Amino acid sequence: MNRIAFEIAKRRGDEARLSQLGLPEPDLLSRLAGRHVALVGNARSLTDKTQGAEIDAAEIVIRLNAAPMPSPVSHGRRTDWLAMSIAVPAPVISALAPELLLWMTPKRKRLPWRVACIPGFALLPAARAAILRRELGARPTTGMLAIDLLTRSDLASARLYGFDFFASKSLSGGRAATDVPHDFAAEHDRVAGLMATDPRFSLA
Numbered sequence: 001m002n003r004i005a006f007e008i009a010k011r012r013g014d015e016a017r018l019s020q021l022g023l024p025e026p027d028l029l030s031r032l033a034g035r036h037v038a039l040v041g042n043a044r045s046l047t048d049k050t051q052g053a054e055i056d057a058a059e060i061v062i063r064l065n066a067a068p069m070p071s072p073v074s075h076g077r078r079t080d081w082l083a084m085s086i087a088v089p090a091p092v093i094s095a096l097a098p099e100l101l102l103w104m105t106p107k108r109k110r111l112p113w114r115v116a117c118i119p120g121f122a123l124l125p126a127a128r129a130a131i132l133r134r135e136l137g138a139r140p141t142t143g144m145l146a147i148d149l150l151t152r153s154d155l156a157s158a159r160l161y162g163f164d165f166f167a168s169k170s171l172s173g174g175r176a177a178t179d180v181p182h183d184f185a186a187e188h189d190r191v192a193g194l195m196a197t198d199p200r201f202s203l204a
Contacts, residue, residue: 036157087110087115128145144191
């Protein structure tokens with residue numbers, strides 16, 4: 001798909017055409033099979049911990065959006081996959097140097113061509129976000145979409161860092177929970193249920 005076709009598909013909301021972009025989801029999931037994953041959220045509370053080395057020891061390190069990393073002691077250094085719901089600036093992506101860029105949100109109009117044309121690009125099916133939205137009663141966060149993706153894979157383990165469901169707010173900005181369109185209590189309960197039923201998942 002060239003840029004003109006891409007922009008037309010975005011404008012028309014042509015999900016069938018856009019879904020042809022990047023890695024198909026089965027290929028994405030196959031890359032997780034048997035792997036130990038660190039999913040790093042952007043909770044401010046992570047800055048108070050010393051989990052950076054543990055994060056970097058994972059086989060795949062996934063970070064979210066602009067992935068602020070105040071210190072390698074708390075956050076580690078590696079970014080293998082970057083899961084985004086915003087148009088992360090090109091210099092930030094370049095500095096993080098992820099192997100894969102995952103576009104998580106169903107809001108396709110936010111997706112820039114400079115991201116969609118990268119060889120390591122993958123587009124999360126919009127249907128998954130719609131299912132989560134119905135189940136949560138609110139728009140899922142990028143972190144929740146990433147967790148949902150991991151649950152559908154045959155990974156060996158997934159440990160979540162920097163997830164406190166907005167108790168300490170986000171390193172990405174100063175907004176309060178009431179200023180964002182997410183239900184953090186519902187997401188907390190969903191993750192708690194996942195931890196109780198799937199031993200592959202743990203919360204740092």
